[in-house]
Amino acid sequence: MDFVSERDAPPALSNTPLSSKSSAKDAARDPVKRRQRFEKEYSQLLHVWRNCSNLARDVDAAEVIEIRLQELTNILAEESQRPLPHPCISFAATKQIYIPIAKIATTSYNEWIIKEAVLFFASLIESEEESFVENDAFSASLTNLLVRITGANSIRLGLDTEVKVVELAFNITTKIRLEPEILPAWFKIHADAGSQDGKFKDEREKFAGRTQKQDFPLFYLLMDYIHHEGRVGDFARTGLLYIIEAASNSVELEQWIVESDLSTLMATGLGALYSQLSRKLVIDHPPQGLPPVLAFSDYEHPTATFEIVSSCSPDYQLHMDTFLSHLLFWQDVLNHCRSVEVKSTLLEHFQIIFLQQLLYPSLLESSDVDGGSSVAVLTYLRRILESLDHPDMINLILHYLLALPDTDASSQSFSEPAVSAARKRKSMDLASMMASKMESSYSPLLFNLVDLIHSCLKSENDQTVCVTMQLVATILKRHHRYAIVTLLHTEGVDPNISHRTMGAHQQEVDFLMTLAGTVGGQDNFDEIYDSILRDVMTRVEAHPCSLKLVAPKVSTHNHKLPAIPDSLPGAPRDVPPHTLSPEDPLLHNLLDILEQFFINPVETNLSATETLLDLAICGYIAIEGWLLRHPRKYVFDEDSDEPGCPLPDPASKAFKELEKLQAISRCRRRPKWQPSTLPRILVVLETLADQVVAFRDSIPRFDELMQQRREAFQTADAIVSNQQNAQISSAAGAAAVDPSNHGESRSASPARPSALGGFQRILSELSTPSRSGSPRGRKEAMRSSGAGSTKSTSHRATTPTSNPIPVPPKEFSLSHESPGKSGMVRSFSPSSNDDSGVGGSGDPVASQVAAFAAVDQGILAKRVGLPKLAVEPIPLDFSRNEPNRDENLEHDENKEVEDDIDPTEAQVAADEDEIEDNVESQTPPSEKEASVSHILTNVIIYQSFLLELSSLIQVRAGLFNEVRFA
Structure with missing residues (x-):
């Protein structure tokens, strides 16, 4: 040079x-x-x-x-x-x-x-x-x-250069958004626009022909990068949102976007990302992060193959995150779009290309016998419904999948014309394109999402049942107005007799609390119940249907909240007051699952209890008749008015006051407790309580093992808290942590934002430090306190935690005697084990601890089935310390071998034999079985569900004025 x-x-x-x-x-x-x-x-x-x-x-x-x-x-x-x-x-x-x-x-x-x-x-x-x-x-x-x-x-x-390029394009769109007058410099229609006679009747008719990339190159540049991750994708998606937002200020740009490839590219791109998701899926947890509630059960990691993908797979999680991020981009586009025609075009392509061509066929072709295709599609649908909150997208999905009837769109009014010439051409092009691709069409009128849910709830695949209940819970929590006309069989309510009386309310709350007391536990139920009450209160107030009932009236002239902003026809409007039919198929499917509660997988029980609570959270549904007894079925003892009391003059003020007092007194009466009038859910819950008592009678050391399980959950919860605190602390503080901390000896996953996560906190509350005495001491104290203590719960509806747990009413048939206590009762628990003393072979205390641990492990590993309550359980003699031996079977040649048997091993063998004898006499060999450890975890879940159900009833009584006092 x-x-x-x-x-x-x-x-x-x-x-x-x-x-x-x-x-x-x-x-x-x-x-x-x-x-x-x-x-x-x-x-x-x-x-x-x-x-x-x-x-x-x-x-x-x-x-x-x-x-x-x-x-x-x-x-x-x-x-x-x-x-x-x-x-x-x-x-x-x-x-x-x-x-x-x-x-x-x-x-x-x-x-x-x-x-x-x-x-x-x-x-x-x-x-x-x-x-x-x-x-x-x-x-x-x-x-x-x-x-x-x-x-x-x-x-x-390179990536850095791409970021600079897309960022430059984004800066231009920002200028266009702030200064709409600069749009003509970047958007120019090159196609010949005009009519045959050279006259235009409308501004919208000036646009003719198909869109071309040279008209708005910046638009298509951003379109090419909207699927990218990182800053490139963020700049591209936001810039495209700004252009769509600017369409409301330009008729030409609005019409150009309608006939552009925007809607087609976005719909096909979303479909391509959905197609990348695996067709078969199993729900799993990482081995190093298994929640304690699953670790203390018979949880087995499902098998994943090349065709069946695990939910823990990084590839699956990456594909799912990418798909959901693009779905949220759809939502952002609709939120920023102010043009009715652009929005309608996008929604039309979303329905036809994505819903009808991909999502619905995947639901229709799913099966729970081919390795998890039902698990996959139901999980994907649940994640979609959890991610979206745009009413139009939700309406499109549920309206189509639930086969809701269409309504006349002409009833809607818009500020702009409903359909322009360009909009009609785009719809015709889409219809012809779909007609050429579809050889055979399927319609939700023949098989919709409701049919799929009912069939999956009866599946033999536990994961299919679990994910189906999670989907139902999502619909009930977030989109309840769609469920009342499809998933649920509802009935109207009579406001005069639909609410329960104060006496019946107290009686039913006492019944649930008595069932919870049957499980046993320590004497901190008031604190636990108070915490659960606060959680349930928050949950009820956060329900979308309850907003109108609990929101304060700011102005006397504005009693109604804004209507739900749906722009599509066919969306259900307001949720009317209703109740669930006692013959509802969904309810009975859930109760069928609940009947096998103690041998069900833990995740199935958590999902079932979550769904049942979601059924009763909405403020517009009356719980009398299907969750509680209906007032029309109340039967009272004959009135015993005091004879000889002179009645005042009917026209006097004293007579009216006497009538009010008598009405209050009648509402405080407790109806007769008749099993024939109980809803099925209360019968199932009482049967489960009887099964707990049967387990206590047939499983050695049941109370002690239950207390150990509570303490194990408490220890696991403390470890999780310590790990979270260690992650938040600084590096200097982390270096100062004692390495001998027991939190390092065991790993536990953080709480999940689901039923597992919410239940984990309840487990820690139900777990208390080790105490001497039986875990059923609280229950025995309640039953021995006398009938007079029942009056202490008269104000439970208003102050639910100010009094101790009430004594069960005398008419309850649930009155089991406490089983005998074993001579080996102790306060040993896994959290109190000292490793330093176990290793000493000469230490008798350490040897005794190891012996007890071996006995407990043998009992926990034993598999049992559900007890048959019609057969009286065979009582076990817990007082003996040595196993009984049949001397007739002893022979001289093996007498020396028998003398060398460890008494602890003999005790374990004897306990296992006793469990087998009792289980075989109560459970047919063909029925399902579970380990004692698994049953203990489910018993704790059952008790927490009773407390949540009782607190929900009391919260509803206070928020929605459901209890009659007069």
């Missing part, structure tokens, strides 16, 4: 660096010198470019051009921070130097030159001078640059 750059040529004052620095600062401050420097850099740039025949192959020339571009950008950035005048920026606008710079970048095929050119254009835009973004020449040069460097024939750009 025959040129020398300014930086390579030594200046005259090269030997005086101080003078050089001073002159450079003066040149930067002097606008004239700064412009001279800028023009010199630019002229050298043009000189190198014009004298280079092939910039893509000339490395030296490319490097010099890159340096010159960088200098130009630095001068512009420095000048924009200095006070006026800005001669360099004016020179760039007057001479339009961005035109040759764009040409240099597009023909260089050099990523570094491209990157510097993009930064140069970004500096001009950020200067906000000379109206670059409004200039047609500037927009044409920049548009040509962006199209050429991102096109199919361009070089592959």
Whole structure:
């Protein structure tokens, strides 16, 4: 090269660096010198470019051009921070130097030159001078640059350069959003628009023909990057949202977007991401992060194969996150879109391309016998419904899948015309395209989501049942107005007799609390119940249907909340007062699952109890008749009015007061407790309580093992808390932690945002420090306190935690005697085990602890089935310390071997034999079995569910005024 750059040529004052620095600062401050420097850099740039025949192959020339571009950008950035005048920026606008710079970048095929050119254009835009973004020449040069460097024939750009390119496009859309008048510089319709006679009847009829990329290249540039992750995708999606938002200010842009490929590309892109999800799925937890509630059960990790993917797989989680992020982008587009026609076009493509062509066929073709396809599609649908909250998208999905009847769309009124000519053409194109692809069509009218849910709830696959109940719970919690006309069989309510009386309310709460007391436990139930009450109160108030009932009335002239903003026909409106039919199939399917509670998988029980609570949370559903007894079935003892009391004059004030007192007294009466009038759910819960008593009679050391399980949950909860605190603490604080902390000896996963997570906290509350005495001591104290203590619960509806747990009413048939206590009762628990003493073989205390641990492990590992309550359990003799041996079976040749048997091993064998004898006499061999450890965990879940159910009844009574006092 025959040129020398300014930086390579030594200046005259090269030997005086101080003078050089001073002159450079003066040149930067002097606008004239700064412009001279800028023009010199630019002229050298043009000189190198014009004298280079092939910039893509000339490395030296490319490097010099890159340096010159960088200098130009630095001068512009420095000048924009200095006070006026800005001669360099004016020179760039007057001479339009961005035109040759764009040409240099597009023909260089050099990523570094491209990157510097993009930064140069970004500096001009950020200067906000000379109206670059409004200039047609500037927009044409920049548009040509962006199209050429991102096109199919361009070089592959690095991630950092891609970020700069898309960020530049995003900055332009930000300008368009803030200044709509600059849109014509970037959006120009090149197609011939007009009519045959040259006259237009409407502005919307001016647009004709199909959209082309050259009309709005910036739009399609952003469309190409909306599926990318990281900053590139964020810039692209947000920029596209700004363009769609600007469509409300331009009729031409609105019509162009309607007929563009936006809706088709977005729908097909969403379908492609959904198709990447595995067709077969199993729900699993990482081995190192298994929740304690599953670790203390018969949980087995499902088998994952090449075809069946585990939910713990990183690939599955990545694909699911990508799909949900694009689904949320759909929601953002609809939220930003102010054009009714654009929104309708997007929703139409979402329904036809995604719902009808992909989502519904996957539900229709799913099965629980082919390795988990039902688990997969039901999980995907649940995640979709949990992620979305846009009413139009929710309405489209549930309206179609639940086969709701269509309504006339003409009843809706919009500020804009409902359908334009472009909208009609787009709909016709979509209909013809789908007709050519569909050989056979399926309709939810034949098999809808309700049919699939009912069939899956009866499945033999536990995971299918579990994910189905989770889907039902999601619909009940988030979209209850769709469930009352499809999933649930509802009935109207009579406001005069639908509410229960105060006496019946107290009686039913006492019944549930008595069942909870049957399980036993320590004497801190008041604190536990108070905590559960607060959680249930928050949960009821957060339900979308309860908002209108619990929201305060701010103004006397505004009693109604805003209507749900649905723009599509067919969406259910307000939820009317209703009740669940006692013959509801969904309810009975859940109760069928509940009947096998103690041998069910833990996750199934958590999902079932969660769904039952969600059924009763809505403030518009009456719980009398299906959850509690209906008032019309109340039967009271004959009234025993005091004889001889003279009645006052009926016209007097005293007579009216007497009538009020008598009405209050009648509402306080407790109806007769008749099993024939109980709803099925109360019968099932009482049967489960009887099974707990039967387990206590047939399983050795049941109470002690139950207390150990509570303490184990408490220890696991403390470990999780310690791990979370350690992660939040600083590195210095973490280094100071004692390495001998027991939290390091065991790992537990953080609480999940689901039924597992919520139940984990309840487990820690039900778990208390080790205490001496039987866990049933609380229950025995209640039953021995006498009938007079029942009066202490008269105000439980208003102050549920101010009194101890009530004594069961005398008419309850649930009155079991406490089983005998074993002579081996102790306060040993896994959390109190001292490893330092176990190892000593000569220590008798350590030997006894090890012996007890071996006995407990043998009992916990034994598998049992559900007891048959019609058969009286065979009582076990817990008082003996040595196993009984049949001397008739002893022989002299093995007498020495029997003398060497460890008494502890003999005790374990004897306990196992006793369990087998009792179980075989009560459970047929063909029925399911579970380990004693699994049953203990389910018993604790059962007790917590009773407390939640009781607290829900009391919370509803206070919030919704469901109890009659007079």
